Amino acid sequence: MRKARCPICGFDVELDDNVVEGELIDHDCGVTLEVVVEGDNLSLKPFEGVGEDWGE
Numbered sequence: 001m002r003k004a005r006c007p008i009c010g011f012d013v014e015l016d017d018n019v020v021e022g023e024l025i026d027h028d029c030g031v032t033l034e035v036v037v038e039g040d041n042l043s044l045k046p047f048e049g050v051g052e053d054w055g056e
């Protein structure tokens, strides 16, 4: 089990060991999160729907 932090509510999100980039997670707070893999680290960003650009 791996963990990342929910960017919306700030609580931990539990992820499978074999989680992959782009996987969508429904968190308890009601948001859908997209997994971002950065080397050995995992982070999450809010999923805004298919086909939308996520600008910085």
Ligand SMILES: [Zn+2]
Residues within 6 Å of the ligand: 006, 007, 008, 009, 010, 011, 027, 028, 029, 030, 031
């Ligand atoms: Zn959350």
